[in-house]
Amino acid sequence: MLDASYYEKTDEIIACHTREERSLIPIIQDIQEEYRYLPPELLSYVAGKIGISEAKAFSVASFYENFSFEAKGKYVIKVCDGTACHVRKSIPILEGLYKELGLNKDKHTTDDQLFTVETVSCLGACGLAPAVMINDEVYGKMTPEKMSELIKKLREE
Known part of the structure; x- marks a missing residue:
């Protein structure tokens, strides 16, 4: 379980984009830039916030090799x-x-x-x-x- 600060920061990131399916990639790029990886819990959270299924969000994120669900080093x-x-x-x-x-x-x-x-x-x-x-x-x-x-x-x- 992630600390509440992760969700607060994610809300800030989402606020910089439109709450539409087409914003998924820019949002998760910003999340990954912030944390050096894409926490799966945040991907589920974003899906709910922009009105798409978790399956859709995970299929997009796992399609692109650039996204990582594992924490990376500095x-x-x-x-x-x-x-x-x-x-x-x-x-x-x-x-x-x-x-x-x-x-x-x-x-x-x-x-x-x-x-x-x-x-x-x-x-x-x-x-x-x-x-x-x-x-x-x-x-x-x-x-x-x-x-x-x-x-x-x-x-x-």
């Missing part, structure tokens, strides 16, 4: 495993992150909620391969060693 690290990055050794970067952060294919977020590690098919930065994105910033020509230094720097912030 720093979301996306390791590209597209063809160019894979060929230029993105997997050792991913394996190094898993080892350094105590994560694996099934556990994506550190216990302290500081880091989340994901793989993506393409970051659109093939010329910088292997590439990694941390939140909204792309880092190219990455190596496991450079990644480890970057993690240390982020921990200090």
